[in-house]
Amino acid sequence: MQPESVDLTLVAQALHWFDLPRFYEEVRRVSRANALLAVVSYNLLDITPELDALVRHLYHDVVGAYWAAERRYVETGYETLPFPFERVATPAFGLRASWDLSRLLGYFQSWSAVASYRAATGQDPVEPLREQFARAWGDQSERAVSWPLTIKLGRVA
Known part of the structure; x- marks a missing residue:
């Protein structure tokens, strides 16, 4: 990447x-004047209080010990990582989807801690x-699923 050639790093x-x-250092090298660095993360999804409790049970109690240590940074919305750029305020954002129960259970299979648990x-x-999960899901074919997004936006000087 050429020096001073980027307006946004995501x-x-x-x-x-x-x-x-x-x-x-690389962000500073490739960024033009007043360029932005946007860092996006998400943690646990929200569905309904009953399903959310089961998700949190799976996340913390069942596979909690199998998450990589770096996962704690995601859990804090990257607030504990250094961010040496002038912060730019952002509105609240979220990611939303409509899923069936099969999709939700398949999503859990993508978790690295689930793979680590299975391997161990x-x-x-x-x-x-x-x-x-099936009882808590009920007879609805699909449900709204959402993830609050954490966005750290910084101006690269």
Whole structure:
């Protein structure tokens, strides 16, 4: 990437994996005057209070010990990571979808902690909760699913 050639750098759900000093140095190198760095993350989804309680049980109690240590940065909305740029205020944003129960259970299978649990124990941590999720889901074919987004926007000087 050419020096001073970028107006916006966007990082979505990945900043916690970066070598931050090197990354921030590169952002400064490639950014034009008044360029922006946007960092987006999301944590747990929201559906209904009953389903949310089951999601949090799976997340914290069942696979909690299997999350990588860096996951804590996502849980805090990256607030504990250094961000050496002038903050720019952003409105609240969210991600929304309409899912059936199968899609929700498949989403859990994409969690790295679920894969780590399965590798360590040889068991699927989601399967024992399937019936509880089905009861809480009820007879609706689809439900609204949402994730509050955390957006850190900074002006690169």
